[in-house]
Amino acid sequence: MHDAVWLNARLATLAGPVIRDGALAAAGGRISWVGERREWKGDARVQHDARGAWILPGFVDCHTHLVYAGRRAHEFELRLKGASYEEIAKAGGGILSTVRATRAASEGELLSLAQRRLRAWLAEGAAVVEVKSGYGLDRDTELKMLRVARRLGGVTIKTTFLGAHALPPEYKGRADAYIDFVCDEVLPAAAAEKLVDAVDAFCERIAFSRYQTARVFDTARRLGLPVKLHADQLSDLGGAALAAKHGALSADHLEYTSPPGIEALARSGSVAVLLPGAFYFLRETRLPPISALRSHHVPIALATDHNPGSSPLSSPLLAMNMACTLFRLTPEEALAGFTVHAARALGMQSSHGTLEVGKAADFALWEIESPAELAYAIGANPCVGQVRAGAVQ
Numbered sequence: 024m025h026d027a028v029w030l031n032a033r034l035a036t037l038a039g040p041v042i043r044d045g046a047l048a049a050a051g052g053r054i055s056w057v058g059e060r061r062e063w064k065g066d067a068r069v070q071h072d073a074r075g076a077w078i079l080p081g082f083v084d085c086h087t088h089l090v091y092a093g094r095r096a097h098e099f100e101l102r103l104k105g106a107s108y109e110e111i112a113k114a115g116g117g118i119l120s121t122v123r124a125t126r127a128a129s130e131g132e133l134l135s136l137a138q139r140r141l142r143a144w145l146a147e148g149a150a151v152v153e154v155k156s157g158y159g160l161d162r163d164t165e166l167k168m169l170r171v172a173r174r175l176g177g178v179t180i181k182t183t184f185l186g187a188h189a190l191p192p193e194y195k196g197r198a199d200a201y202i203d204f205v206c207d208e209v210l211p212a213a214a215a216e217k218l219v220d221a222v223d224a225f226c227e228r229i230a231f232s233r234y235q236t237a238r239v240f241d242t243a244r245r246l247g248l249p250v251k252l253h254a255d256q257l258s259d260l261g262g263a264a265l266a267a268k269h270g271a272l273s274a275d276h277l278e279y280t281s282p283p284g285i286e287a288l289a290r291s292g293s294v295a296v297l298l299p300g301a302f303y304f305l306r307e308t309r310l311p312p313i314s315a316l317r318s319h320h321v322p323i324a325l326a327t328d329h330n331p332g333s334s335p336l337s338s339p340l341l342a343m344n345m346a347c348t349l350f351r352l353t354p355e356e357a358l359a360g361f362t363v364h365a366a367r368a369l370g371m372q373s374s375h376g377t378l379e380v381g382k383a384a385d386f387a388l389w390e391i392e393s394p395a396e397l398a399y400a401i402g403a404n405p406c407v408g409q410v411r412a413g414a415v416q
């Protein structure tokens with residue numbers, strides 16, 4: 024006996040061809056049957072009529088900085104007057120202004136801010152949202168951010184430790200000493216509290232070097248944690264190749280990644296995570312190497328990169344549209360980027376990203392004529408139902 028079945032649905036399972044008249048059943052929070060309606064012979068306690076809606080896997084947003092305090096709209100105004108992201112960062116603004124506000128906020132305040140932000144993802148049928156630390160840059164605040172992320176409700180949360188996000192003011196001019204602190208104290212403490220699902224770093228001229236990043240990755244490996252990397256966003260520091268060398272789940276941004284970096288990603292099986300929100304908001308012009316990623320069969324995921332400084336974007340749907348308009352992804356690639364490949368970028372390919380028997384019954388119903396409409400429309404939200412662990416939300 025299945026717990027529930029959805030009939031009269033069009034199914035984009037992302038694991039095979041679309042099914043125009045499908046049935047999808049759930050039991051024990053997992054998908055227990057999926058296929059052509061005429062082949063459905065099962066029994067279910069509850070029968071739902073999908074009324075011809077499309078059922079797609081719940082979106083996976085594999086790169087966000089959702090937990091933070093403070094406001095950054097004034098920097099937006101400054102940038103519009105000509106200041107660059109790097110100039111704002113060097114002048115003590117940027118990330119460090121969010122660090123000050125996040126350190127000052129209580130766990131309860133951070134939780135209520137982040138939970139409120141998360142509503143936008145829930146409304147678009149998100150099933151999984153990754154949340155990074157990296158606005159504490161001290162032991163207590165990094166752990167506080169990760170605890171807040173663990174307490175967020177409504178979707179499955181994956182936490183990523185990003186202690187090596189920026190250099191805190193108290194370590195000015197002493198980046199190696201800060202990396203010692205991250206590797207010797209903060210990351211081990213966060214891991215001991217079971218607050219960390221993966222470890223990330225910002226490898227960039229304005230952040231940390233390849234060598235410093237490699238030290239963080241070595242510590243992650245000793246703790247048995249997978250790694251990811253903010254790589255080659257503003258310059259080609261060889262970040263993608265470094266991520267690949269460490270067997271990273273993903274290398275993210277990649278605007279400046281050169282051909283050897285892409286070949287390394289292809290060999291390592293790491294996912295390329297493209298972040299069109301930051302590209303758009305920073306008015307970048309250097310496109311990520313899409314055709315090389317395609318020709319090397321590197322899986323391409325998309326994410327919102329939601330953060331207060333460079334990508335205040337709260338909509339997977341809009342990110343899909345941006346990926347198509349700005350990066351020339353196809354709507355099909357954009358959809359795979361927020362489902363099957365995004366799940367892989369979090370190491371969740373066995374439970375999320377497609378509609379297959381045994382995976383989590385986390386999916387959304389859409390009132391659209393074809394899945395391509397999701398990437399095509401700007402500012403519309405045709406989501407008409409969300410199901411988490413088999414339960415209608």
Ligand SMILES: [Zn+2]
Pocket residue numbers: 086087088253328330
């Ligand atoms: Zn980021």
